[in-house]
Amino acid sequence: MNIWNTTSDFILLGLFNHTGAHLFLFVMVLTITFTSLVGNALMLFLIHQDARLHTPMYFLLSQLSLMDMMLLSTIVPKMAADYLTGKKSISSAGCGLQIFFFMSLGGGECFLLAAMSYDRYVAVCHPLRYPILMSWQLCLRMTVGSWFLGAADGLMQAAATLSFPFCDTHEIDHFFCEAPTLLCLACADTVVFEYVMYICCVLMLLVPFSLILISYSLILAAVLQMHSREARKKAFATCSSHLCVVGLFYGAAIFIYMRPKSYRSANHDKVVSAFYTIFTPLLNPIIYSLRNSEVKGALRKCMGQFDFKVHSIVV
Template sequence: MENTNDTADTNFILLGLFNHTQLHLFLFAMVLMIFIISLMANSIMIILIHIEPRLHTPMYFLLSQLSLMDMMLVTTIVPKMATSYLVDSRSISRTGCGAQIFLFLTLGGGECFLLAAMSYDRYVAICHPLRYAILMNRRLYLLMTAGSWLLGGVDGLMQASATLSFPYCHSREINHFFCEAPSLVRLACADTKMFEFFMYACCILMLLIPLALILASYSLILVAVLHMQSTAARKKAFTTCSSHLAVVGVFFSTIMFIYMRPKSYHSVNRDKVVSAFYTIFTPVLNPLIYTVRNKEVKGSLVRWMKKHFMWYQH
């Protein structure tokens, strides 16, 4: 392809996740269904936590923020992907591409720190129950939430700015279903080694530090649970923590697979499938896992449904 000078108004082309085959049409329909379920489940979770007094605790406030991040994440990715597939117009502007990178990294990075905050909340609740109200006060969990959003936003702004600062003077076809920094940087006609080093540094901050805090919290929780005399208390603690660990395991393992492997180990098609897990599937798993495994949320949901169903009957 002929070299062309980089221009700010030149669009990129997203090659997408699906082709127009029967199998891919079915998979596309499944993604749309998962997207709708994700929006509904996370919306219900946020509303339920807001209106149910029993859920006005730090744990559920943090969970409502997780649901908000998940809703915004799927909304950032899926509508553009679906529109491109349905109308067969896969072009995305430079601004749109930068916005996707910024929003994805803001929400993904914010979620990492929010999951760490949630693990600290569980550590305090299980290991220091009598001091919970003091150690996990309103000011602290609001600072944790604001810090999660802020750190995610700073990471997103830095990486989006750095990614779009490169000249793209050859092919502008991004073999992905959304603008993700590693996929876009592959197209740059400049030396990107410094940026890749910068990206690894960001990953250490945004992934490994929260993960280390989560593992430390749950190691201490495990020790405390094993020393519990009450079988019922031990079972409740394991149930609550296993739900959180399931969310953490899926989210961190998939996102680290993309961002922390050497460049030589990357496979474009495999990366797209793995990216689908933390951008499309994890946001629907979070509310389902927390609802199914949490008696308080299930009880509140049943009461809310009964109340509205009886109101409808009258």
């Protein structure tokens, strides 16, 4: 089998074929993407505008919304352009950028979710010491650390993946460049790199996930000792919402990156990747924020101000 260099273009086979059913799914994906972008942008706007939301918890939520918006912008526009124009090629540089941003944002979100679980632990278990245990200085350090660790992982995996020589078959059976799928085209021994990538996945996925489980175990123990039924109900609602999104995100990521190569299926990988790159960003603002009374209050206040300005202009 011949070997070709990484200056040639890759071909993304995509997620949809040109059939009636796939056209419907394509429109649905675009609708979900638009709704996700609007929802996360609204969260960013409300957190920036309302002084009551200028707390570490909502700052972390704003970073989560920013990561979700960037993740959607990295994947969906290229996928949509390929489907509409029929041109499915992507340069090696473009492929490397997709891997970098995808891994950076995914890895960063792992650590950001762990930081959010610590914030909830302090709020529930140590409310009187919250300003000390969850200071703005610590919040900013955890946020910068999340972005930095994600970017470091993304840069390493993008550079290492594209360093391999690739064979004649340069068609990627996916709708974006993803490291495990691209490795299937390599005409070299990738065992060492796959082992290193597996170790990175353990660090980027299981370590933050373990911290999340520890935080919520301590929260659960504290909630069970509460005498107020209303307080227990509120705390359980907070835990269930966070753990729901954590389970969806980590479950899909572990399914993709921690399975043996022999057990991978291209169709399954595409469906799972579509779920956590397109659908999960839609759930985050709903589950984390739009069910929150403070966010609803900020939204009502913003709409009231908008209606007042419109009325003033009309009058």
